[in-house]
Amino acid sequence: MKLTAEQLADFDEQGYVFLPACFSETEIAALREEAAEIYASDREEVWREKSGAPRTAFAAHTYNEAFRRLGAHPRLIEPVSQQLGEQVYMHQFKVNAKAAFTGDVWQWHQDYGTWARDDGMPEARAMNIAVFLDEVLPINGPLMFIPKSHKKGTIDAAHDLETTSYPLWTLDQKTVTELAEEGGIVAPTGPAGSVLMFHGNLVHASPPNITPYPRTIVYLTLCAVSNHITKFQRPEWIAHRDFTPIEPLADDTLSVYAESRKAVA
């Protein structure tokens, strides 16, 4: 799958592209069920909220077949590779839960700030591509972006070790206010199967979820192969060290898997 010239221009201007209903309900249902199984398991890659509810499952593409296929899906790999102008490898892969009632906040931050500071990634030539496993509503903790903030480079940040169970380099209130005065704030919402692709320097956050509606999103962080990381202080399953270019699978890889899963069941 390739982005149109208009989508590429939009990405350059706004810092993100939204692709509603990019995957079918059949494709997504398999992922959603296996995410629940992963969250129920006791692995070091599964991090939890202070409440015990699941927050993040790292590296699920390395130990789960459905997520392995998603991690090499042409509808995700090709647009990112197209925009970065070269082949990509998987820098990080996570399934973020934002559980009903207890899903906690992610404060305002840029991802590339962490990749640079913690992992020694040379340039912001990596980005996130998010896949909604549930419907994302305005009220169940949607991802919020400050459009155009990706043009500001890497902004000063402080290492927040207290707010939540996940350490994060976060921006201060004055900076966020000024950026929002320029770019506003958007919260793209849509059905399960929608996809959001956003720049590594785009400022974003997500509020807690106090509704009964869970909101799981899978994030692939894809990095240009020539821009691979140079510092190895985080565990391998958080910041991968396998820089092999990803070969996209067939477009029907997930629906074939979903069918085979049904056949077994």
Added chain:
Amino acid sequence: MKLTAEQLADFDEQGYVFLPACFSETEIAALREEAAEIYASDREEVWREKSGAPRTAFAAHTYNEAFRRLGAHPRLIEPVSQQLGEQVYMHQFKVNAKAAFTGDVWQWHQDYGTWARDDGMPEARAMNIAVFLDEVLPINGPLMFIPKSHKKGTIDAAHDLETTSYPLWTLDQKTVTELAEEGGIVAPTGPAGSVLMFHGNLVHASPPNITPYPRTIVYLTLCAVSNHITKFQRPEWIAHRDFTPIEPLADDTLSVYAESRKAVA
């Protein structure tokens, strides 16, 4: 101001009525400025978040002229009195801040539960009428309602003394999930000056506000005079003991005040 037959039927069915842009920007601007002065003051009626940001200013109608006029405004008193079928008195009056970045959660609850348990209010013949002092957006901590939940009576609740700085009788997750399966969840949004009138048993909540956009709402709790409270365990400035029927002021009371304020400045 009176509600139409359709609005009254809607209130009966859904448990709330939304009146967008009921007050003008001139009327609201005066209230917003005086709310900021109240929050900056050091009074026992002003409660704060754990962060120190203002959360609630109680009884502002008793010590501030702009809020005194709002507390007897015909656009608020008349519709509630009409729905309850008799004159009303002020049971509680609060200015709730939900400050930018730090405004905290209000968990799922019914207000009448508190009025009954803490104040000995005989029946659910009281309600809230909310006035937006800022624009309420989907992302800055809007009030969320579960429509039709007001028909369930007073639901079992637990006294939450830990989540925030404000003690509250809150509903459990199973109950909220079941109610939302029946009625859904709505989050009415609109410009400053909009008004929300909602039943004392309508289940509601509001999420934290992590945006740079403050979201202050004034709540008048108006109770039918014949239904006045019978237990006096909370301070007088939280649960008032003056059961005198409110005589509505003239419709231009706030705009006259805003003009006089400008003349002085």
